[in-house]
Amino acid sequence: MSSQEHELVSEVAPAATSSSFYAAMRVLPSAQRDAMYHVYAFCREVDDVADNGGPREGRLAELECYRFDIEQYYLTGRTTHRTRDLAPFITEYGLLKDDFIAVIDGMEMDIVRDIQAPDWSVLDLYCDRAASAVGRLSVRIFGMDEAHGIELSHHLGRALQLTNILRDIDEDAAMGRLYLPREALQDAGISTTDIATILAHPNLDRACRGIAMLTRNYYNQAERVMAHCPRRTARSPRMMATVYRGILEKLIGRGWNAPRADVRRSKRYVLWAVLRDGIF
Template sequence: MNQVDDPRTNSRTITKQSGSNFYYAFLFLPKPKREALYAVYAFCRLSDDLVDETTAGANPADALTRWRRTLDTAIEDGVDSPVMNAVGRAARQFHIPKVYFEELLNGMEMDLARARYGTFEELYLYCYRVASIVGLICIEIFGYTNPLTKTYAEQLGIAFQLTNILRDVRVDAQRGRIYLPQDDLRRFGYSEEELLAGRYNHAFTELMRFQCERAHDFFRAASAALTAEDERSLLAAEIMRAIYYRLLLRIEAQRYDVFHGDITIGKPRKLLLAGGLWLRSALSPRPQPH
């Protein structure tokens, strides 16, 4: 990847070019927070690429180990990596615990070690590491006062990752990965062979209906943990929640057929959601201190 000298520009470019939902959520933030979040997203994107997009003959485990060492140095000082320099700056500026970044890499490493999950409890750990941890990093940048906001970030992260998993069943299967828990496949009588072959049938729709309801549960749990005093500072997270929730509704509206065609939310719709929530936040009265 071509890296420019300014780490903030580099991180911003990676985030924008990815087409990620995160980009639209960050648009209305003050510049220092926006640039820090671009750095975090770019770190996540590049870490994921080390696992998923390795070149022939490359060893992703070795690459991840080197990336960890670069992170260690970047948090304390500067390194020869624009993105890592931006991550280190963000971590120091917003007092983000280093263990969050390490745990995120532990989640990426799970993709190297396993391609199946026996139970939802096993999958939960993966989702926590690759998504909830991102939420916990983000709220340090957003700012918050109520400790319950950490529960909000964790639950919302699980909801996001489950939605991603449901949307990407076909793409993951093409990589030989199945994130839907094995015991759920057995419960609904849908085989691993059918999933890998992209078989769309009644058993699959019932399996997906169950998985979507589980994702709804986590969206509801996140909403229940959102406190009035932190709602304004969590506007970016709420924009992401709105986009991901509509993605989940889109999966349901297409009768769970994720094998044929892509399920996405268009850019105009994302901008409309982001702008609408920003306007509502700007016009709403600020909560009064007790």
């Protein structure tokens, strides 16, 4: 790893270096890896604005600075400290302004009000902004053709985001958030809107299993798309899919009845993803 890469990794660590996404980025050729580090760092910064607490007005104002700087770069080419390191990769890989704005809009959804049992349509919009938009930026860096890239981003982004939602329900609840869709809760016979009551409800497992089955289907669709892509362009997303699908299966095996044991990524799944894709 070059000194520049070390410096960039230190900027996105520990969040990046402790994530499966970091492992998936590390297998890329150096130019693509550098671009992904910078995109990841930008997305982490915006995410931290949403999650780090403080008055909503201040966080919304900070997000607006990111939005303004992105808009200004695409309009005038002027950079700020928020876009300066990202700019060369926007040009090199043709990254789209709308996808950066979508990521910011997704984080704004978390600030305007704490998301609590949204409608499926609202949750799907959130998944598109918070995850699939990142995928649309990434597939351009991976070199995937546009049609396959957009389709993969749609399915894999939702699969990854829903896996996180199913894994982090207790952590999200501590921040006053509940991303489980209202329709899934109602179908399982849960009518209350109180988060603590929902998380202790005996039918929560049924609601979460329904969401998990949909998430499985998103992974299946993502695998179908990747099967039609050149191996080199699908290497990183396939690794992400393998690791996070492993987490989903562990969640299904554990269930969602309280108390819930923590389920995190396993180094075994990361190693399997690497070996399966023949990286070494």
